[in-house]
Amino acid sequence: MSHHTRSPIESTPIAESGPSASVGEHPNAITNRFYTYERVQDIVSFIQNIVPTKPEIAIICGSGLGGLAELITDKIVIPYVDIPHFPRSTVVGHRSNLVFGVLNGLYVVCMQGRFHPYEGYTTATCAFPVRVMRMLGAHTLIVTCAAGGVNKGYSVGDIMLIKDHLNFPNLAGNNPLIGHNDERFGPRFPPVGHAYDRQYLSKMKQIASKHSVELREGVYCGLGGPCYETIAEINMLRLLGGDAVGMSTVHEVTLAAHCGFRTLGLALITNKCLWDYDTTYEPVHEDVIRISELKANELQQLIYDFIGSVKQNPT
Numbered sequence: 001m002s003h004h005t006r007s008p009i010e011s012t013p014i015a016e017s018g019p020s021a022s023v024g025e026h027p028n029a030i031t032n033r034f035y036t037y038e039r040v041q042d043i044v045s046f047i048q049n050i051v052p053t054k055p056e057i058a059i060i061c062g063s064g065l066g067g068l069a070e071l072i073t074d075k076i077v078i079p080y081v082d083i084p085h086f087p088r089s090t091v092v093g094h095r096s097n098l099v100f101g102v103l104n105g106l107y108v109v110c111m112q113g114r115f116h117p118y119e120g121y122t123t124a125t126c127a128f129p130v131r132v133m134r135m136l137g138a139h140t141l142i143v144t145c146a147a148g149g150v151n152k153g154y155s156v157g158d159i160m161l162i163k164d165h166l167n168f169p170n171l172a173g174n175n176p177l178i179g180h181n182d183e184r185f186g187p188r189f190p191p192v193g194h195a196y197d198r199q200y201l202s203k204m205k206q207i208a209s210k211h212s213v214e215l216r217e218g219v220y221c222g223l224g225g226p227c228y229e230t231i232a233e234i235n236m237l238r239l240l241g242g243d244a245v246g247m248s249t250v251h252e253v254t255l256a257a258h259c260g261f262r263t264l265g266l267a268l269i270t271n272k273c274l275w276d277y278d279t280t281y282e283p284v285h286e287d288v289i290r291i292s293e294l295k296a297n298e299l300q301q302l303i304y305d306f307i308g309s310v311k312q313n314p315t
């Protein structure tokens with residue numbers, strides 16, 4: 001009988017906790033084993049010791065859109081670096097602060113800077129702050145992002161209401177909910193067909209028409225990045241019903257649906273996508289930031305008014 005010697009991989013112990021990889025376990029399962037309900041509670045307690053008020057609205061700022069936090073009054077700013085177990089944003093155009101205060105009459109918590117899978121974080125890590133904000137008391141999530149225009153009718157500077165999404169990492173087996181499901185966060189098999197709240201969509205359309213802003217409404221495609229897309233990929237996204245493309249949002253909205261947030265999603269179209277081989281233009285992040293900053297005021301006004309209308313009519 002031959003003796004089987006264990007290879008280094010076979011003899012690697014399965015980690016008890018912590019974000020280091022274990023043999024055979026999906027990275028999101030490891031993340032979810034680390035960010036347990038109790039750990040999220042600890043983070044929430046840490047924040048509540050600094051911030052005495054309960055936020056109703058949670059906001060995630062996309063690339064170049066963090067200026068929204070400047071409108072918040074009675075502000076308390078907590079840098080991510082000060083929050084236990086919080087990741088940091090490493091992307092230009094994303095700061096790393098959790099900003100609390102009042103926006104148009106309601107208490108808000110605003111992520112001034114988000115996390116993307118291409119930074120090296122799992123989709124579960126990118127999205128876990130959504131659970132923190134929900135546990136802090138927020139019931140409404142406003143998610144914003146910069147995106148490329150896949151729909152040929154879209155122009156740079158358009159604002160698109162997200163009515164639905166194509167979550168490409170999920171379709172490839174990378175869902176932030178993979179791993180143990182703690183029912184205190186939400187159900188094992190959450191429905192996401194209404195992840196973007198229908199009433200919020202109509203509320204926002206009314207607000208936009210008051211400001212004579214012509215909103216687009218479409219399907220956001222969430223890809224992994226950090227490459228922008230090939231021409232073939234863009235043409236495929238359009239064939240599949242996609243209108244805009246980006247590298248964030250979908251995993252956040254998945255966790256938001258899981259934990260019972262009502263979500264409003266807004267994508268700012270910062271660049272055209274390539275769709276034929278004669279185009280010489282290529283998207284660049286500097287343009288994404290430039291257009292976001294240029295259009296930030298318009299987006300901020302819509303969000304400001306939306307919060308006012310949630311205050312007046314919470315349902």
Ligand SMILES: O=P(O)(O)O[C@@H]1C[C@H](O)[C@@H](CO)O1
Pocket residue numbers: 061062063091114116144145146147225246247248249284285288
């Ligand atoms: O955080 P968002 O989705 O707004 O940022 C987009 C996607 C990439 O991070 C970056 C590409 O320019 O902008």
